[in-house]
Each structure stands twice: as C-alpha cells, then as structure tokens.
Amino acid sequence: MYCRECGQIMSNDSLRCTNCGTRKGLGDNYCYRCGSRIKSHNIEICEFCGAKLNNNINEVDVKIRSKLLAGLLALFLGGMGIHRFYLGYIKIGMVQLILWFLGYFNGGITWIIVEIWAFIECILIFLGIIKDSEGHPLE
Incomplete structure (x- = not known):
C-alpha cells in the first residue's frame, strides 16, 4: 500500500505514513495500490492500475488510540x-x-x-x- 499524500510505501498495519505522517486513506496525490501520481484530483479510477481511488476511504474512520x-x-x-x-x-x-x-x-x-x-x-x-x-x- 502506498501513501495517498506522498506516494511512499506504507505498512498495511500502520495507521499513518512514516514519511509524511498522513493518516491512512487521506490524500489525493498518489494511488494507494500502485503508487503512481494522480494527475487530476477529481478522477475516481487510477489510469495505471484501475484501482478505485475512493475504496479505501473507510480507513479514515479508524480511531487511533495512543x-x-x-x-x-x-x-x-x-x-x-x-x-x-x-x-x-x-x-x-x-x-x-x-x-x-x-x-x-x-x-x-x-x-x-x-x-x-x-x-x-x-x-x-x-x-x-x-x-x-x-x-x-x-x-
């Protein structure tokens, strides 16, 4: 899985990107599946891998506990x-x-x-x- 904000590889267990600190599922600059740069923020499907770009939005609702x-x-x-x-x-x-x-x-x-x-x-x-x-x- 890739960070949607900075495009770095993220662990599936991690709730935040270790590079930029963005919560999993947030951001709209990169595809979460292939890590390719998204040219337009209003597209719903990655043009490189075909991933639905809003299908991991439920990850945003994860309550992070300290x-x-x-x-x-x-x-x-x-x-x-x-x-x-x-x-x-x-x-x-x-x-x-x-x-x-x-x-x-x-x-x-x-x-x-x-x-x-x-x-x-x-x-x-x-x-x-x-x-x-x-x-x-x-x-």
Missing part, C-alpha cells in the same frame, strides 16, 4: 480495567472492574490479582503486543 495513554492507564488505573475500556475491550474491562470492587469484601485479595494482571498488560501494551479491540496497532 500506546502511551493506554500504558499509563494500565499502570495507574489498570486494576479497575480503565485501560481495557479505552482500548474497546468492554467485557474484559467489566471483569477487571468487578474483581476490583470485590476486593472490598475479600480483604484485597482480588486487588492483588487485578493489579498484577494490569501490570503485565501494561508491559504488553508498551511492547506492542496488545492492540485495540478492532485489531489496529496502538500509536
């Missing part, structure tokens, strides 16, 4: 599952939140469990192993 914010949420509020809510994993976030509340009634045993769980997830977030609920990598 790796730093997710990691800090996991580190400081991870026992309550706040980082999981931020990443879109509502069910896992609810499990962590319920376990955290149960800590009030069992002497804090589940607090220890969810804090260790959140600390491990914090490390995995910073390593790039955990992605958001839609499978997109964190930036």
Whole structure:
C-alpha cells in the first residue's frame, strides 16, 4: 500500500505514513495500490492500475488510540480495567472492574490479582503486543 499524500510505501498495519505522517486513506496525490501520481484530483479510477481511488476511504474512520495513554492507564488505573475500556475491550474491562470492587469484601485479595494482571498488560501494551479491540496497532 502506498501513501495517498506522498506516494511512499506504507505498512498495511500502520495507521499513518512514516514519511509524511498522513493518516491512512487521506490524500489525493498518489494511488494507494500502485503508487503512481494522480494527475487530476477529481478522477475516481487510477489510469495505471484501475484501482478505485475512493475504496479505501473507510480507513479514515479508524480511531487511533495512543500506546502511551493506554500504558499509563494500565499502570495507574489498570486494576479497575480503565485501560481495557479505552482500548474497546468492554467485557474484559467489566471483569477487571468487578474483581476490583470485590476486593472490598475479600480483604484485597482480588486487588492483588487485578493489579498484577494490569501490570503485565501494561508491559504488553508498551511492547506492542496488545492492540485495540478492532485489531489496529496502538500509536
């Protein structure tokens, strides 16, 4: 895949061009499939490869989530599952939140469990192993 703004090759997993910083799917200078220069901004099909130039417009709607914010949420509020809510994993976030509340009634045993769980997830977030609920990598 090529950046629509600068024409450089982009990774399919990347949400932004590493060369110019443009979000995937934005721009109208180059074809996303073959990387050829688009002469007119109002054409809908690439004259070199035949790609529909507006068929990757849905990539613009991707919500980019911050790796730093997710990691800090996991580190400081991870026992309550706040980082999981931020990443879109509502069910896992609810499990962590319920376990955290149960800590009030069992002497804090589940607090220890969810804090260790959140600390491990914090490390995995910073390593790039955990992605958001839609499978997109964190930036």
